[in-house]
Amino acid sequence: MKAAGVIVEYNPFHNGHLYHLQQTRKETKADCIVAVMSGNFLQRGEPALVSKWTRTRMALLAGVDLVIELPYAFATQKAEIFANGAISILEALGVDEVCFGSESGDINSFLQTLQVMQTRVDEFDTYVQGFVKDGNSFPKSASKAFHALEIKEEVVDLSLPNNILGYHYVKSIHDQQAKIIPKTITRTGSNYHDEHFQSPSIASATSIRKALFSPSGTLDEIKDYIPESTYHHLVSDQLAFQHFRDWESYFQLLKYKVLSSSSAELECIYEIEEGLEHRIISQIKSAESFHAFMEGLKTKRYTWTRLQRACTHLLTNTSKKVMKDVLQEKKAHYIRLLGMSEKGRTYLQENKKKATLPIISKLSGSTNAQLELDIKASQIYNIVADEPIRSNLLHSEYATPPIQYDSVKREFSH
Amino acid sequence: MKAAGVIVEYNPFHNGHLYHLQQTRKETKADCIVAVMSGNFLQRGEPALVSKWTRTRMALLAGVDLVIELPYAFATQKAEIFANGAISILEALGVDEVCFGSESGDINSFLQTLQVMQTRVDEFDTYVQGFVKDGNSFPKSASKAFHALEIKEEVVDLSLPNNILGYHYVKSIHDQQAKIIPKTITRTGSNYHDEHFQSPSIASATSIRKALFSPSGTLDEIKDYIPESTYHHLVSDQLAFQHFRDWESYFQLLKYKVLSSSSAELECIYEIEEGLEHRIISQIKSAESFHAFMEGLKTKRYTWTRLQRACTHLLTNTSKKVMKDVLQEKKAHYIRLLGMSEKGRTYLQENKKKATLPIISKLSGSTNAQLELDIKASQIYNIVADEPIRSNLLHSEYATPPIQYDSVKREFSH
Numbered sequence: 001m002k003a004a005g006v007i008v009e010y011n012p013f014h015n016g017h018l019y020h021l022q023q024t025r026k027e028t029k030a031d032c033i034v035a036v037m038s039g040n041f042l043q044r045g046e047p048a049l050v051s052k053w054t055r056t057r058m059a060l061l062a063g064v065d066l067v068i069e070l071p072y073a074f075a076t077q078k079a080e081i082f083a084n085g086a087i088s089i090l091e092a093l094g095v096d097e098v099c100f101g102s103e104s105g106d107i108n109s110f111l112q113t114l115q116v117m118q119t120r121v122d123e124f125d126t127y128v129q130g131f132v133k134d135g136n137s138f139p140k141s142a143s144k145a146f147h148a149l150e151i152k153e154e155v156v157d158l159s160l161p162n163n164i165l166g167y168h169y170v171k172s173i174h175d176q177q178a179k180i181i182p183k184t185i186t187r188t189g190s191n192y193h194d195e196h197f198q199s200p201s202i203a204s205a206t207s208i209r210k211a212l213f214s215p216s217g218t219l220d221e222i223k224d225y226i227p228e229s230t231y232h233h234l235v236s237d238q239l240a241f242q243h244f245r246d247w248e249s250y251f252q253l254l255k256y257k258v259l260s261s262s263s264a265e266l267e268c269i270y271e272i273e274e275g276l277e278h279r280i281i282s283q284i285k286s287a288e289s290f291h292a293f294m295e296g297l298k299t300k301r302y303t304w305t306r307l308q309r310a311c312t313h314l315l316t317n318t319s320k321k322v323m324k325d326v327l328q329e330k331k332a333h334y335i336r337l338l339g340m341s342e343k344g345r346t347y348l349q350e351n352k353k354k355a356t357l358p359i360i361s362k363l364s365g366s367t368n369a370q371l372e373l374d375i376k377a378s379q380i381y382n383i384v385a386d387e388p389i390r391s392n393l394l395h396s397e398y399a400t401p402p403i404q405y406d407s408v409k410r411e412f413s414h
Numbered sequence: 415m416k417a418a419g420v421i422v423e424y425n426p427f428h429n430g431h432l433y434h435l436q437q438t439r440k441e442t443k444a445d446c447i448v449a450v451m452s453g454n455f456l457q458r459g460e461p462a463l464v465s466k467w468t469r470t471r472m473a474l475l476a477g478v479d480l481v482i483e484l485p486y487a488f489a490t491q492k493a494e495i496f497a498n499g500a501i502s503i504l505e506a507l508g509v510d511e512v513c514f515g516s517e518s519g520d521i522n523s524f525l526q527t528l529q530v531m532q533t534r535v536d537e538f539d540t541y542v543q544g545f546v547k548d549g550n551s552f553p554k555s556a557s558k559a560f561h562a563l564e565i566k567e568e569v570v571d572l573s574l575p576n577n578i579l580g581y582h583y584v585k586s587i588h589d590q591q592a593k594i595i596p597k598t599i600t601r602t603g604s605n606y607h608d609e610h611f612q613s614p615s616i617a618s619a620t621s622i623r624k625a626l627f628s629p630s631g632t633l634d635e636i637k638d639y640i641p642e643s644t645y646h647h648l649v650s651d652q653l654a655f656q657h658f659r660d661w662e663s664y665f666q667l668l669k670y671k672v673l674s675s676s677s678a679e680l681e682c683i684y685e686i687e688e689g690l691e692h693r694i695i696s697q698i699k700s701a702e703s704f705h706a707f708m709e710g711l712k713t714k715r716y717t718w719t720r721l722q723r724a725c726t727h728l729l730t731n732t733s734k735k736v737m738k739d740v741l742q743e744k745k746a747h748y749i750r751l752l753g754m755s756e757k758g759r760t761y762l763q764e765n766k767k768k769a770t771l772p773i774i775s776k777l778s779g780s781t782n783a784q785l786e787l788d789i790k791a792s793q794i795y796n797i798v799a800d801e802p803i804r805s806n807l808l809h810s811e812y813a814t815p816p817i818q819y820d821s822v823k824r825e826f827s828h
Contacts, residue, residue, distance in 0.1 A: 252667075252797060252798075253666075253667070253670045255797055256667045256670065256794065257674070259793040259794055260671070260731040260790065285793075316674060317674040317675060376673065376674065379673040383666060383670050383673065384666075
């Protein structure tokens with residue numbers, strides 16, 4: 001059975017994701033689609049709109065065969081670390097190809113870009129340092145440095161967010177000496193950061209979330225941009241519908257965390273660097289919302305995403321020390337199953353003996369520090385749900401087996 | 415000008431407190447009543463019903479002339495440390511007498527009890543250790559040990575809560591070689607822990623809070639047990655009325671604190687001893703309320719109060735190390751003014767030069783670790799108020815000068 005991997009967040013699942021899945025099947029001719037999906041906290045340093053379990057159901061309904069959680073230690077990170085985690089999981093499972101969406105759409109350009117970067121990395125670094133010194137953010141400096149190299153080969157524009165991710169997938173495959181073959185398709189219809197609806201059926205997840213959180217926001221508004229299955233799922237799943245979450249849902253907890261910590265304690269948190277703790281302490285007292293807090297915190301030095309990631313690690317009390325320990329090998333320590341169709345189950349049965357990482361389908365406590373971060377992050381994510389749902393969720397993180405999806409009856413069971 | 419001190423919590427102010435003030439004036443013939451009052455967290459390890467500012471107004475309306483905050487480091491402690499802090503403040507201000515309510519009502523009995531304890535402390539300690547070994551709580555063991563000594567002198571029953579506090583006031587005066595003269599009056603009409611209304615006009619603060627928090631609870635129900643001034647104040651002060659607080663108000667924050675901390679981090683918290691952190695972690699996941707959590711946590715070994723105090727220090731993230739540092743001298747480091755009448759102001763002017771501790775009327779940042787604990791505790795206490803009140807309160811902790819009370823016009827000003 002041939003398998004293709006996708007690396008996703010599905011926050012929430014929309015028509016652009018459906019297109020990505022369809023194109024992946026077409027390009028790879030795979031029998032089985034394996035999605036490595038961020039858990040409850042995402043790459044931009046945000047809590048997910050709905051929990052990983054609800055997003056797993058959306059993925060299964062749309063045709064994904066196997067959903068695996070990207071551990072917190074990778075999911076909440078810059079592209080390089082994010083890619084390391086995702087590729088290590090797909091490779092450990094023996095997935096044949098990985099297919100990602102990119103602005104470029106040409107896999108050769110990615111491979112050439114990697115080659116250039118491998119051979120001219122010192123030059124590149126010197127440029128980056130110079131641009132950072134001039135007051136540019138790191139991503140901006142990287143992009144400018146790339147231009148400054150004046151490369152003749154066909155390379156990808158690394159100022160575009162999906163190209164950056166794609167580049168790091170390709171680089172991770174190279175660094176990990178992985179056998180998985182990278183492929184890419186052109187993203188269509190919307191840009192990653194678009195806040196407004198552009199095309200008639202495809203919109204970015206950003207614009208969909210924006211519509212949901214607007215004061216007059218309803219599910220009707222986003223109906224054209226998400227598959228019917230997602231729509232029905234959001235409507236019928238009371239749990240998901242009542243608890244769309246964003247940073248504002250967690251702002252009281254974040255405020256409490258800051259006000260109850262000394263600056264020395266805050267400085268131990270991962271991604272809180274260069275005195276950022278003092279800015280956090282001084283801004284949080286008067287901020288009446290997370291958004292206002294972030295506006296107060298922002299400087300030229302830090303991107304919004306970088307600051308949100310620092311806030312995520314602050315919320316989950318993830319220290320520099322712990323993160324250093326769990327990222328030592330730059331690879332995931334396990335394959336955590338969130339959901340599967342019959343095909344996914346069959347694929348697992350065929351491949352589990354060859355898998356180079358332990359496969360976890362149901363937790364019964366943990367002594368793995370990487371997995372403990374996932375459990376902690378989920379428990380904190382679930383605190384803001386109403387009782388008694390909350391208590392169930394706190395328990396479920398341990399006890400929940402993967403969701404089983406019957407694609408003929410279109411039914412779920414645990 | 416002669417001054418008498420009282421040591422109080424006023425949670426909320428009621429007729430029993432009014433009686434205490436009247437009897438204090440009568441017994442001491444003082445011109446000025448100075449109250450040392452717990453801040454936002456109280457001796458039983460609970461958040462106060464209403465903030466220290468609202469309780470200061472209640473005290474001034476009822477005839478107190480000067481309200482001083484008992485620092486968090488003393489207010490949230492067992493009787494011995496609580497008394498050390500309160501007596502050190504009254505003594506530093508040069509207050510002539512302290513008058514406390516007790517079940518005993520006879521100051522000589524307290525003095526004799528102290529003498530017995532000073533001379534037979536080794537015997538006493540041996541008994542206590544024995545009773546603790548038999549599975550008794552510490553307060554129970556102390557009381558049983560006292561009986562076992564078979565003392566002939568007139569001594570006070572140290573199993574009664576107000577006698578214990580009184581005993582420690584007298585002991586603190588002795589230990590600190592303070593000049594302040596202790597007096598006591600008999601408490602009347604209710605017992606400290608009564609949960610139901612007993613006498614026609616005097617009820618315990620416990621029963622008043624219980625009535626307020628009952629599902630059908632209204633202010634009308636407690637009208638007979640509190641002075642008209644307190645009643646009108648509670649009714650008219652929207653802030654106070656809308657935000658009666660108890661542990662349930664802080665349970666989500668406590669849950670977050672536990673779920674985001676490792677057991678090693680919890681073990682650093684003051685009063686978390688002997689593996690209590692493991693019980694806390696295992697109980698908090700399924701608890702749907704603070705009360706249910708406490709029920710799950712309770713064992714014979716720990717009193718409810720002791721556990722609540724541990725939870726308070728957990729909520730405020732107060733470590734063993736910090737508490738040890740700030741309690742080194744067993745005395746308050748400052749006199750923090752919360753409110754005053756004209757008479758209180760005159761008394762202060764007459765005595766401030768003789769005061770042996772710095773008098774703080776308005777904070778402008780702090781480098782004193784004891785005071786920083788107060789600021790942190792207040793900020794955390796204020797987190798659960800609604801916006802935008804919350805932001806004001808977070809600021810006010812620094813900027814608020816003492817409340818000035820005009821007893822002729824019966825008006826407040828800042």
